[in-house]
Amino acid sequence: MLEVRNLTKRFGGLLAVNNVSFHLKTGEVVGLLGPNGSGKSTVMNLISGALMRSAGEVRVDGQRIDGEPAHRIARRGVARTFxxxxxxxxxxxxxxxxxxxxxxxxxxxxxxxxxxxxxxxxxxxxxxxxxxxxxxxxxxxxxxxxxxxxxxxxPRLLLLDEWMAGLNPTELKTAIDLIASVRDGGTTILLVEHIMEAVRALCPRCIVMQAGVRIADGPTAEVLADPQVIDAYLGGAAHV
Ligand SMILES: Nc1ncnc2c1ncn2[C@@H]1O[C@H](COP(=O)(O)OP(=O)(O)OP(=O)(O)O)[C@@H](O)[C@H]1O
Known part of the structure; x- marks a missing residue:
């Protein structure tokens, strides 16, 4: 239901999102992961219309939405948290x-x-x-x-941008159940989240970004064991 094709965003000389492509099927819950600054929020902003793409396409149920203002995209059933x-x-x-x-x-x-x-x-x-x-x-x-x-x-598509950050363990469990109930209602969800417990509980599939590029896309357990993904995270941590 969501199709992102060759999506690219430049901020001046910085390529924040570099030729990223992925699809989400109706009802899927997919994690969008990556170290700080890898371009996750920018992807969310490009899908929801908060930012204008430099290149590429975004489709919801086959209809192009890139280039539309945020309120028109919301009317098409795309909702988000910031x-x-x-x-x-x-x-x-x-x-x-x-x-x-x-x-x-x-x-x-x-x-x-x-x-x-x-x-x-x-x-x-x-x-x-x-x-x-x-x-x-x-x-x-x-x-x-x-x-x-x-x-x-x-919404038909819900974009959650680190919505669970800052929750205590009890609140986190409630939050996971809540998102699962939204999923069970048929909403497709793209979830940017650093809390791995939530990612593992909710997302059978994950996409990983590093420096604006999609470096992995597949079943969560496989993606999290991918040496390139591990390296991206450790590399990011090493720079903190
Ligand atoms: N409005 C903007 N103007 C200029 N540069 C920006 C802007 N928004 C983001 N960037 C830059 O684009 C890159 C990607 O940022 P983005 O916020 O998408 O990363 P992220 O993966 O969501 O990071 P985090 O996990 O820290 O939220 C970063 O280098 C960031 O500094």
Missing amino acids: QLVRLAPSLSLRENVLLSVAFGPEPLWGADAVRRADAALDRVGLGGMGDRRVPDLNYIDQKRLELARAIATR
Whole structure:
């Protein structure tokens, strides 16, 4: 359902994403891994329309989406979370979710939209908190709210960018179950994540990037045992 072909992004002289290609089938959950700075977030930004590609193509269900603005891509059923939480602080939690429902693939208004928003808040563990405001939330609950905003649109493709970073072990288990339930609802998921427990639990397949290039794509256990992948991670760590 997602087809990325020869995707390339230059920032000045830096090739952040270099001729990357991969496919995701409907309902697949795929990990996008790689050391810091390897281009993972840039790939997510290119798919969601937050950044414009330098070259290459992105298709969802056969339709070209590269070159479209982010709101049109969202209308096609692509939702995402950001590595740094982006919420509207002056709005209530419910209003934050309502905003994404209004701009999602099947826009809802009024009581239907409120029901959809409250159901999404409930699903991520923020049930009954719809009238609270973003500054009242701790970091983890802000991340929950980000996910509520994404899943309330009932996306066909969900892009999760390090959504689980900073969770404690109990929260991580809940988060993994939550993402599994989104998957079980039929959503295709591309997951950028450094927490290997989550990757192993959720992603039967992984793609690995290094310095903008796709260096591996296959079953998770095989990819993680690939000497080139191990070397990419150790090489990255050695430079920290
Ligand atoms: N807006 C930008 N302008 C210039 N350079 C950028 C921009 N965004 C990313 N880069 C550069 O592109 C490269 C890839 O960055 P990207 O954030 O995609 O990596 P990443 O794999 O997501 O890393 P991390 O795991 O640390 O989030 C890095 O060298 C980064 O500095």
